[in-house]
Amino acid sequence: MEYYLPTKIVIGSVEEELKKQVNLFSPIRILLITGSQIMRKIGLIDKLLNLLEGYKVLLFEGVEANPGPELVQRIKQEADLIISLGGGSVIDVAKAVSTEMKKPCIAIPTTSGTGSEVTPFAALYDMKKKKKLSLTVNFPAVAIIDYQLSLTMPKELVASTGIDALCQSIEAYWSVYSGPLSDVHARKAIELVANNLEDSWQGNEKAKEVMSLAALESGLAFSQTKTTACHSVSYPLSIRYGIPHGAACGLTLPYFLEYNYQVSKEDCLDKRGPEFVRDRIREIVGFLGLKEIEEGKRYLIDLMKRIGLPTKIDFDMEIVLKEAFTPERVGNNPRLVTENNLRRILKEIKK
Ligand SMILES: [Zn+2]
Structure with a gap:
């Protein structure tokens, strides 16, 4: 039997924790990956961008449910740290991007269920072949669990x-x-x-x-x-x-x-x-x-x-x-x- 979990788990508010955790990686460029428009509407993206002031942040918005592998290729770009903010699909895509780029990832879940922030799996979907691809990817380096982010879930x-x-x-x-x-x-x-x-x-x-x-x-x-x-x-x-x-x-x-x-x-x-x-x-x-x-x-x-x-x-x-x-x-x-x-x-x- 073995139990392997290299993810640092931080339970606390994103306001207090995000910058602290990001600083540990001393990144020059951060790739922030998020999901649907709701995040922007409720001001969550702006809130994160404010918290990351002083860093160069590249933003990718709009990962939808059941993402495909081509999206991973589209999102990939030069950065030293990846931050994912969203549900399981967003975090899964970010883990796949982080694995391909060989850069660490901080996962911030906004839903309560998938547990993707602490797993080495990414569910991607080949919608043409109607097939699910189960990828094994790197664990996030850090998971920040802030239940306040889940309060706006429909x-x-x-x-x-x-x-x-x-x-x-x-x-x-x-x-x-x-x-x-x-x-x-x-x-x-x-x-x-x-x-x-x-x-x-x-x-x-x-x-x-x-x-x-x-x-x-x-x-x-x-x-x-x-x-x-x-x-x-x-x-x-x-x-x-x-x-x-x-x-x-x-x-x-x-x-x-x-x-x-x-x-x-x-x-x-x-x-x-x-x-x-x-x-x-x-x-x-x-x-x-x-x-x-x-x-x-x-x-x-x-x-x-x-x-x-x-x-x-x-x-x-x-x-x-x-x-x-x-x-x-x-x-x-x-x-x-x-x-x-x-x-x-x-x-x-x-x-
Ligand atoms: Zn599941």
Whole structure:
């Protein structure tokens, strides 16, 4: 077992922390990468530019959801330090840019869910081939977690990114690569999401602060274990049907909870054996504050409904079946996923 995390994590306000952290790198040119126009509208970009006064800052605005590899090439330019301000897509692109440029990156998340600020993965999408590319990239050198930045998230994003954090932590806990250190973070994240996501969605500020920690904890867990079947199946649902990443992962989570619990000696992918996997699933249900597997499944479906996410969607069964097997994700699932079994799960979420 190993646990590797070279990212310095700073929890605090960006006003107090940004310049301090930037100064440590003594950069001459900084490349600031951000997302949608909302950042500019709410004054976040100006705020950051003010904080970086005295430095030469090159600004790239407008990274959108599901970015492609060509964007990385377009953004690359001479700089000594990269700063990313935004959600998972922005941070993923910035990590890919930072890796290609061999320059450090400071990640500042503005959503609470993806955990991208502490992982070495970048999800980029080849939209022509309708294919998700899972890149392994450098970890950010620094992650600044300032929950205040997440307060302006629209409700749909609170829901989708919050469910992403839950999926990532549950998947980290049942991943074949789970270990004692990732377990600590996964468990914490599951409990924090279970106790705070709904309140956060309702607008409670304290709950939003906790959710930013839950997202971080989930990143600390799956940065080591990778995600599993729910994430694997989510990619075609996002690419083909525009379902936001977290919402797409959450659709199959209740059914994979049940599916993984029914693991047998014949289809168990975890070397620790089927009984170990079943214990894990029982523990996950316990972290949600419940006892029975069926209760856990129901709870997850109801949670999605309560925060306004769909639990059934329309899609082409054959296309999704063909594209849902991302080998580097589905192979981490504790129970082998066969086409027939996946078809059964997809029927549950099909309108
Ligand atoms: Zn995710």
